[in-house]
Amino acid sequence: MEKREGDNCTIDLNTAQSIKPRRNTGNLSNLNMDMQVTSTPEAAALFSLHQAHHFGEFECSSEQHCKQDLFPKWHLPMKIASVISFLMFIYTSLRDVIYPFITRKENAFYKIPILIINKVLPVVSITLLALVYLPGILAAGFQLYSGTKYKRFPQWLDRWMLSRKQFGLLSFFFATMHACYSLCYPMRRSYRYKLMNWAFQQIKQKKENAWIEHDVWRMEIYVSLGIVGLALLTLLAIASIPSVSHSLTWREFHYIQSKMGYLALLLCTVHALVFAWNKPV
Numbered sequence: 001m002e003k004r005e006g007d008n009c010t011i012d013l014n015t016a017q018s019i020k021p022r023r024n025t026g027n028l029s030n031l032n033m034d035m036q037v038t039s040t041p042e043a044a045a046l047f048s049l050h051q052a053h054h055f056g057e058f059e060c061s062s063e064q065h066c067k068q069d070l071f072p073k074w075h076l077p078m079k080i081a082s083v084i085s086f087l088m089f090i091y092t093s094l095r096d097v098i099y100p101f102i103t104r105k106e107n108a109f110y111k112i113p114i115l116i117i118n119k120v121l122p123v124v125s126i127t128l129l130a131l132v133y134l135p136g137i138l139a140a141g142f143q144l145y146s147g148t149k150y151k152r153f154p155q156w157l158d159r160w161m162l163s164r165k166q167f168g169l170l171s172f173f174f175a176t177m178h179a180c181y182s183l184c185y186p187m188r189r190s191y192r193y194k195l196m197n198w199a200f201q202q203i204k205q206k207k208e209n210a211w212i213e214h215d216v217w218r219m220e221i222y223v224s225l226g227i228v229g230l231a232l233l234t235l236l237a238i239a240s241i242p243s244v245s246h247s248l249t250w251r252e253f254h255y256i257q258s259k260m261g262y263l264a265l266l267l268c269t270v271h272a273l274v275f276a277w278n279k280p281v
């Protein structure tokens with residue numbers, strides 16, 4: 001009996017060859033799409049085995065399951081996102097909640113679930129987005145320094161370059177959450193009370209018009225830039241889905257991921273800068 005070692009599972013070729021492939025074009029085309037194989041004897045054998053025993057790529061023994069690494073390419077981006085989120089959460093809580101509580105006995109703990117979280121989310125998102133494009137620049141610098149493009153990159157840079165897609169998708173995830181949190185600001189009860197208090201103070205000061213021209217412009221511009229930035233990030237995320245990226249030529253894919261990615265990073269940076277143009281750090 002001849003045995004062939006696959007990636008994780010052992011395939012019994014004789015058993016496979018003795019089973020006649022069925023004409024099930026739907027499944028066949030799916031399997032071919034998944035495996036990127038067409039008419040080799042091994043492919044036919046594997047397909048027959050799959051048909052006969054419902055032997056899917058997820059159906060390995062529990063021992064083999066234990067050996068498989070879970071989401072290996074996501075480890076580095078997830079660790080970095082967790083560390084930045086944690087540090088940013090501590091910093092913002094100390095600045096916006098703990099400091100006013102200690103110095104002025106002001107109770108601002110209500111800010112934690114939305115306002116503080118919505119400071120953490122965009123900062124993590126924009127940092128991760130920058131980390132998508134930084135290794136490309138470092139790699140170009142490395143090639144210039146070594147005078148050749150055929151020298152291997154250091155292992156850490158290699159690992160970083162290979163997880164750029166995951167960095168980008170995580171950045172998109174945080175940006176989407178940030179947009180949802182931001183858009184629900186006016187729904188909050190605390191915001192309505194604040195609005196009423198401002199109106200009351202304005203009446204007390206006998207002020208008829210609260211319009212501040214530069215504040216109006218600032219908000220119109222940064223929200224608009226945020227929306228365009230998020231739209232571009234959505235396109236980048238869609239273009240990274242394997243079925244979509246496989247339908248693009250290398251030039252198209254490179255154009256979207258590089259030019260549009262840099263544009264998204266630029267728009268998001270300007271969005272944050274316009275938001276903070278008259279605010280202390």
Ligand code: HEM
Nearest residue numbers: 119122123125126175179182223226227229230268272275
């Ligand atoms: C629909 C899209 C978006 C909307 C409506 C939006 C809205 C906002 C709002 C309202 C703020 C002020 C938050 C506050 O008062 O604390 C803000 C800040 C910010 N946004 Fe966005 N944003 C959007 C997309 C993005 C995207 C795609 C990014 C980057 C990936 C981003 C990055 C930032 C950053 C870095 C800040 C400054 C956070 C701080 O230092 O407090 N935003 N955005």
